Amino acid sequence: MKLLVSIHDVMPETIDRVRRIFDRLIDARMQPVTLLVVPGRDWSSAAIDELRTMVSHGAELAGHGWTHKVERINGVKHALHSALISRRAGEHLALSRIGILRLMLKNRAWFETQGLPAPRLYVPPAWAMGPVPRTLLRRLPFDVYETTGGVYDATADRFLRLPMAGFETDTAFRAAVVRPFNALNRFWARRSGRPLRLGIHPDDFELRLADDLEAMIAAGGECLSYRELA
Template identity: 30%
Template sequence: MNSRSYADSATVRSGERTLLASIHDVGPRFEAQVDALADRLSRHLGGPRFAMLVVPNHWGEAPLGEARAFQAKLREWASHGVEMFVHGWFHKDGGSHSGAAGFKAKHMTAGEGEFLGLSKPEALRRMQDGRALIEDIIGRPTAGFIAPAWLYGPGAREALGDAGFAMAEDHMRVWRPSDGAVLAKGPVVTWASRSRARIRSSLAFAALARTALRPLKTLRIAVHPGDTTVTSLLDSIDASLSAAVRHRRVGRYADLLTRADA
């Protein structure tokens, strides 16, 4: 790991175009893949200058609270300035949906929109439990909350107002739950590995985004453990990161809280 702390890097200046990079689905279930992605991003970004989205118990099969070795890794990453977000609890959607929510559940994720159908009390409980667990492990505050698959139902959106997170993110924006202020906007560049059609479409979008999204003040790039299983996706990730760092400064999500030009 690069000895220079991410937190030691200079604050992003107002008006400066920045890159925010993140690794999703971080937890003991995908330890090897997360390690590989962290190494890959560090090579491009000059160190561990990215965020991690931590899942407390992925699909109920990988409890972070029992994974002492992985907890130590999280503490080490956090000590070097990696921002830690609460990323749901199970990352699994246990409900049934209809209408717009049914469309999102079917077409925007493979059964992983955990917070799409939760009631406010249940959403709030999982947010608070996830925050308490992760903050106890890393010994510092979490950066915010990001729902699995970036999907929020009405209950989850209401719960965010009471949960006290500094920021939240969906596919099109980053915002401050306390007052709804938008901190950054524009689509996340991400990749999908679960079918050939999704691989092709994500490759096409990433290629287009390298130029089409250049005017954005804040560009977000997100990678997932499944990306490590497809060579063409890894090549595309490399190309997107290389292009981004040529034109942007690597930033931190926390910078958005003090910058007024999202």
């Protein structure tokens, strides 16, 4: 199976767990791995150095919001998304279109300020882009965007629907919903030959679908870079 492997929510407070997961994936020969970085946290020089070390070992960086949390819920749609999926993480959904664009530009500039490779991929928190049309995305300094449904290649103005598997399940209800969702998406990936997006969060190995995640890593696959989709 072809895989697009990413580690989400890379922040100073998760960097140690992210490094352990990254090393585990490298040991399992699952490369490349994309790190979804949240710039607007309290980054120390030591945490930045950890990012640089992982980049030197083949990690690719992606932008992932700014703080990855919201202070307020903005309307009914956001309330439903928050209750069912994102909780307080759907950062774009609390902002206006202009606010989202400013956040994304600020995200990209942070990497350059830190002397890190400028990311080509941007993934909004909880995969929720918010009210930003693709005509505007094509004018931003990212080439590829990932949302719930798949990946948008802005350079070619092409959207590719892709299956996805996640494991962030801290309740029995979430596990009961996500496990069959993952199984359906794995079936779709096998039948279609399309890459399966394997999104790993820092606490996933301690949550209810840890055994499923372990099994997928043991099964392995042909890992691709998001850049190869563009």
